[in-house]
Amino acid sequence: MNGVEKGRRGEDFAAAFLFAQGYRILDRNWRIKSGEIDIIAEKSGVLVFCEVKSRSNLRCGSGAEAVNFRKQRQIINTAMRYLQKYRLNNHSCRFDVIEIFDNPTQEPQINHIVSAFDL
Amino acid sequence: MFAKTLGAGIVGLNGVLLTIEVDIANGLPGMDIVGLPDAAVRESKERVKAAIRNAGFDFPYQRITVNLAPADLKKDGSGLDLPIAIGILTASGQLGKADLSQVVLVGELSLDAKVRGIAGVLPMTVMCRQEGIGKIIMPVENLAEGNAVDEVQIAAVDSLQLTVGILQGISSGLDNPEARVLASGIKPLDDFKDVQGQFAAKRALEIAAAGGHNIMMTGPPGAGKTMLARRIPSILPPMTREEAVEVSKIYSVAGLLGPLNGLMKERPFRSPHHTVSAAAMAGGGRFARPGEVTLAHHGVLFLDELPEFSRSVLEVLRQPIEDGQVTVARVSSSYTYPSRFMLVISKNPCPCGYFGDSLQQCTCSEMEIRRYLRKISGPLLDRIDLHINVPRLKYEEMVSNRHTESSEEISGRVGQARIRQALRLVGTGIFCNAQMNHRQIKEKCEILTDAQLLLQSAFEKMKLNARSYDRIIKVSQTIADLDGQKKISFSHMAEAIQLRIAIFENGK
Numbered sequence: 096m097n098g099v100e101k102g103r104r105g106e107d108f109a110a111a112f113l114f115a116q117g118y119r120i121l122d123r124n125w126r127i128k129s130g131e132i133d134i135i136a137e138k139s140g141v142l143v144f145c146e147v148k149s150r151s152n153l154r155c156g157s158g159a160e161a162v163n164f165r166k167q168r169q170i171i172n173t174a175m176r177y178l179q180k181y182r183l184n185n186h187s188c189r190f191d192v193i194e195i196f197d198n199p200t201q202e203p204q205i206n207h208i209v210s211a212f213d214l
Numbered sequence: 215m216f217a218k219t220l221g222a223g224i225v226g227l228n229g230v231l232l233t234i235e236v237d238i239a240n241g242l243p244g245m246d247i248v249g250l251p252d253a254a255v256r257e258s259k260e261r262v263k264a265a266i267r268n269a270g271f272d273f274p275y276q277r278i279t280v281n282l283a284p285a286d287l288k289k290d291g292s293g294l295d296l297p298i299a300i301g302i303l304t305a306s307g308q309l310g311k312a313d314l315s316q317v318v319l320v321g322e323l324s325l326d327a328k329v330r331g332i333a334g335v336l337p338m339t340v341m342c343r344q345e346g347i348g349k350i351i352m353p354v355e356n357l358a359e360g361n362a363v364d365e366v367q368i369a370a371v372d373s374l375q376l377t378v379g380i381l382q383g384i385s386s387g388l389d390n391p392e393a394r395v396l397a398s399g400i401k402p403l404d405d406f407k408d409v410q411g412q413f414a415a416k417r418a419l420e421i422a423a424a425g426g427h428n429i430m431m432t433g434p435p436g437a438g439k440t441m442l443a444r445r446i447p448s449i450l451p452p453m454t455r456e457e458a459v460e461v462s463k464i465y466s467v468a469g470l471l472g473p474l475n476g477l478m479k480e481r482p483f484r485s486p487h488h489t490v491s492a493a494a495m496a497g498g499g500r501f502a503r504p505g506e507v508t509l510a511h512h513g514v515l516f517l518d519e520l521p522e523f524s525r526s527v528l529e530v531l532r533q534p535i536e537d538g539q540v541t542v543a544r545v546s547s548s549y550t551y552p553s554r555f556m557l558v559i560s561k562n563p564c565p566c567g568y569f570g571d572s573l574q575q576c577t578c579s580e581m582e583i584r585r586y587l588r589k590i591s592g593p594l595l596d597r598i599d600l601h602i603n604v605p606r607l608k609y610e611e612m613v614s615n616r617h618t619e620s621s622e623e624i625s626g627r628v629g630q631a632r633i634r635q636a637l638r639l640v641g642t643g644i645f646c647n648a649q650m651n652h653r654q655i656k657e658k659c660e661i662l663t664d665a666q667l668l669l670q671s672a673f674e675k676m677k678l679n680a681r682s683y684d685r686i687i688k689v690s691q692t693i694a695d696l697d698g699q700k701k702i703s704f705s706h707m708a709e710a711i712q713l714r715i716a717i718f719e720n721g722k
Contacts, residue, residue: 141275171242174242175242178242184241185239185240185241186240186241187240187241187243187275187276188240188241188242188243188275189243189275190243210243210275213242213243213244213245213275214242214243214244214245
């Protein structure tokens with residue numbers, strides 16, 4: 096399994112997790128030139144832009160750590176384009192990070208950080 | 215959703231009313247603060263966010279815009295945390311119906327939603343009274359300051375939750391039994407009875423304290439100049455309430471008022487080190503904080519070893535000494551601070567310190583002495599009313615058991631003299647002889663003819679200028695007050711002139 100597949104597997108986990116929590120999944124891997132948003136979901140009127148980070152070990156630091164300022168800017172800019180495109184500018188929204196610790200020897204662990212960052 | 219709360223800021227020494235508008239709208243989540251906030255205000259964003267969460271409320275994941283009005287005034291300090299947090303809670307509908315239009319909120323928030331004390335609460339409370347706002351919510355640490363102002367209802371809080379409770383009408387403010395309007399006076403430890411000998415110097419200090427005159431002490435090292443100066447606060451009369459409020463406002467803004475002190479009771483005694491900078495002396499910084507001359511308002515500014523101060527610092531003193539106020543101009547605006555202090559100076563007669571000493575030989579060259587004394591400019595010297603020599607003590611004087619007056623006895627006479635002055639100066643807004651201007655001298659001081667003649671001959675012989683003339687009359691008036699006389703007689707005038715003469719002996 097290569098890196099892309101591992102990431103994809105993590106995003107599937109995350110989507111399933113959100114769905115189980117009562118979120119409606121609107122889009123997956125929404126991509127434009129400036130970047131990509133892993134999962135766009137909605138629950139009780141709030142749009143959620145989700146970044147998923149998978150890790151099978153902590154050699155490169157935790158997944159949440161990897162969403163640094165530059166990555167946040169990238170997600171925010173992409174989200175703004177999304178809101179514009181679907182004319183959702185007046186919608187309330189937030190940015191979440193979902194961290195997945197996916198070690199083959201045990202069950203995957205999910206850490207959902209609600210409203211992980213803002214402007 | 216929109217909400218409006220009231221806060222307070224400081225400009226110079228006065229409080230200003232600020233309106234904090236909070237708007238919460240949909241859109242990308244985030245918080246913006248506009249209205250010229252400085253770094254401490256902009257950072258309140260993080261404190262407010264954490265405090266709201268940790269107080270058990272929800273921080274809205276929406277677009278939050280905070281506006282601080284008036285928008286053209288620079289806001290500084292951390293006292294705006296509380297009104298911003300309450301504004302956010304109201305705008306997000308978590309506060310219910312609370313009337314926020316008649317209550318000013320001040321206080322800094324900690325991350326765990328506690329409210330911390332801030333600087334400048336006294337002038338802010340005074341501002342509430344002037345603006346006709348009946349209620350202020352403030353940190354419990356500052357309660358004593360607030361209590362010094364009448365007609366304003368004060369609620370002291372220690373947490374964000376309690377503030378919310380008060381606004382909803384559920385809770386009432388805290389009380390702090392230790393908060394006193396007037397700090398209990400600590401008797402100065404230093405007493406004049408510990409100083410043997412130096413009777414001439416003590417007499418001059420008594421005159422200086424009675425009239426608020428500036429005084430310079432010259433003498434060899436170890437003669438007791440600093441010892442004498444440190445005892446001046448023990449003979450100064452207590453401040454009137456008016457004076458205490460003025461001084462406390464300065465200390466409140468400077469953040470130097472202790473947590474439990476409402477109004478300052480003791481007159482300030484400031485003795486800046488001689489490495490002090492001109493900005494620290496006059497007041498400075500981007501928002502021009504009060505400097506030493508202002509912190510010494512209604513008290514004593516003691517400059518030990520005057521010639522060691524840098525020249526620019528000494529020249530800065532000219533305006534405050536003459537006008538009783540200092541104007542500090544900065545890019546943003548200019549601030550005028552009061553600075554009516556009694557200047558006390560000590561210096562050696564020469565660099566080695568023994569010029570004119572009875573026992574030890576002076577080792578300085580004439581050139582060195584001249585350079586040393588040139589540090590003190592004529593105009594500055596001119597503004598000093600009393601010049602005295604503090605000579606070396608003789609062994610017999612030092613060990614003698616001769617009765618020396620205690621500070622209490624001296625301050626009794628000083629107090630009497632001050633009462634005479636206050637009665638004479640009633641309605642003028644000044645408190646002591648040294649503050650009189652030329653016209654007030656003409657109106658208030660009666661000089662007997664022979665004293666007038668003495669002054670005339672001194673004026674011609676000593677080549678005095680108009681300022682010296684005024685200052686001699688002021689000192690002689692103080693001496694008359696100490697003597698219990700209404701009019702200035704020959705002996706009062708003679709003593710005043712004699713105390714000024716020293717300028718010609720050591721001034722060259």
